[in-house]
Amino acid sequence: MMKSGWLFLCMLISVTSALGQTRTGERNLWGRDEVKHAAIGVCVKNVETGQVVYEHNPGMALRPASVVKLFSSALALKREGDSLTYTTEVFYTxxxxxxxLSGNIVIQAGGDPTLDSKYFPKTCFMDSLVSKVxxxxxxxxxxxxxIETEGEPARIPGSWPWEDVANYYGALYHSFNYRDNTYTINLKSGKPGTQTKIVSVEPSVPGVKLRNEVMASAKNANDAWIYGGPETATLLIQGTIPANRSSFAVKGAMHHPDACFRAELEKRLKGKGITLDKQKIEDxxxxALFTLVSPFLKDIVYYTNKNSINLFxxxxxxxxxxxxxxRTVKAELSGMGIDSCGITLKxxxxxxxxxxxxxEVFTDLLIWAKGHLSDVFVASLPQGNVxxxxxxxxxxxxxxxxxxxKTGSMSxxxxxAGYLKTQRGETLAFxxxxxxxxxxxxxxxxxxxxLLKEFADK
Known part of the structure; x- marks a missing residue:
């Protein structure tokens, strides 16, 4: 009895000492000028035991930026499994x-976000369609x-900043998506302080004019931004790009991917000597012309987290x-035994x-995922030194x-948030x-x- 009591006391002293060292390190870190006035939330737990290793305001609701992708990726895998695919069907009448052909080419969109995506170069929807015709x-x-869903209104989350919605990372999800719903403006720059010129736009964006106010700069950085909403007839490009460039790419959000796709398809067909009359003909x-099947959901999740693709x-x-x-995310988390009361999601x-x-919500989700999801989820997270x-x-x-x-950043x-293997071989969710x-x-x-070094060194 005395022996076991002594052992428990030794363990308690050891844990208390380790926590004390972490607290001391924490005070030194959180006292630095950059963060001493910041709002900070930290939660670190042992994956195997669920025990708290360290916490600092674990229940404070804070902006997570792209770390919130852990919800969409984990819960999509939970609900749909690794092997879900989207289908896009093409017919002629x-x-x-x-x-x-006295009829139409009809595309039945299936919500596939990967059509002709740069992340999936083998899904050549445009090439396949032209080849079939x-x-x-x-x-x-x-x-x-x-395109059956053409004309559907664009749905922008009301809290997305105006300066984001026209840039590539603000690409909206549609029933029909094309080329990551992104287009590229190629600019030519001269001497610092002079105005740039638009060389080309790929693919073309029908019905939209570009007003270019981008200047050349001595700074070797892309500081050009596109402004305007989905229904804007004129988009404004402002900011700076490096001087003396023959072609410099600035990427924008393709707000109407169906219209962009159709315009490019017409161009490609014309190049093959195929005339399109654009006559109204009853359907x-x-x-059936062909059906394109998307990559597996596990592959979409991989790029969602690895490359932080907002569209995906x-x-x-x-x-x-x-x-x-x-509401659905909070209900799912509650069903998994995770407290979701402090969550606001837009x-x-x-x-x-x-x-x-x-x-603490993210940390608890990571612990749950480790025990309930396949290795696909963990493999989707960015890896240190890689x-x-x-x-x-x-x-x-x-x-x-x-x-x-998974990283997250905004202004x-x-x-x-993720997993850390310690020197002792333990896995922590943090x-x-x-x-x-x-x-x-x-x-x-x-x-x-x-701070992570302190946890890893324990």
Whole structure:
């Protein structure tokens, strides 16, 4: 009895000493100029036991930025499994006679976010469609190209900042998506202080004019931004790009991917000698042309987290709930035994600055995922010493290769949540949310890295 009591006392002293060292390190870290006035939430738990290793305001709801993608990716896998696919079906109507199609080409969109995505170069939807039309011997289409969902209103989360919605990372999710719903403006710059010129726009954006006010700068950085909403007839481009560039890419959000796709398809068909009359013809009997099947859901989740693709995250959110994403997420978490009372969600990607989540919620989700999801989820998280986004967070020998985590960043926010393997071989689930810091964001990342070093070294 005395022996076991002595052993318990020794363990208690050891734990208390370790916590005391962490508390001392914490005070030193959180006292640094960049974060001493910031709102900070931290929750670190042992994955195997669920015991708290360290916490600091774990229940404070803070902006998580892209860390919120952990919800959409984990819950989409939970509800749909690894192998879900989207299908996009293409038909032609009417009859083909001596190279003339008296009918329409009809595309039935299935919500696939990966059509001709740069992340999935093998899904060549445009090439496949053009090839199928050519192989049918069609030289003239006495009809039109119809995308069934064309004209659906764009749904923008009300809290997305105006300066984000027209830039590539603000690409909206639609029933029909194309080329990551992104287009590229190629600018030519001269001497610093002179105005740039638009060289080309790829693909073209029908019905939209671009007003270019971008200037050349001596700074070697892209500081050009696009302004305007989905229904804007003129988009404004302002800011600066590096001087003396023959072509410099600025990427924008393709607000109407169906119109962009149709315009490019018409151009491609014309290049193959196929005439499109654009006549209104009633939709008669349909003949299957081909069906494109998307990559597996596990592959979409992989790029959602690895490359922090907002478009993919919003697509995953649609799988979870097309009508009330926030309520459904909270209900799912509650069903998993995770306290969801402090959560405010406005989107599935983390672009909204109105999102707020306690650190403990993410940590508990990570523990749940480790025990209930396949390795696909963990493999989707960026890895230290491998993925660019973790280069600062993992810049220490005991962190490199031992950290898997989703990053999050926006103005005044640096966030990180994932798994950390300690020197003792234990796996920790952790979340660190820093809001309203001042100064250099790299310094904030270094502070987070130094805190992780303390946990890894225990």
């Amino acid at each position: 009417g009859e083909i006679d001596e190279g003339k 050519v192989n049918l011997g069609i030289k003239r289409i006495h009809g039109n190209i119809i 008669g009997e349909r003949h 995250a919003e697509a995953l959110g649609e799988l979870i709930s097309p009508t009330d994403y926030a 989107d599935a990607s983390g672009l909204s600055p109105a999102n707020a989540v306690p650190a 993925d660019w986004g973790l280069r600062i967070y993992s810049d220490h020998p005991i962190l490199r290769g031992n950290i898997l985590a 005044g926010v640096r966030a990180l 979340t660190i949310l820093v809001n309203n810091y001042v100064g250099d964001p790299v310094k904030v990342q270094e502070i987070i890295r130094d």
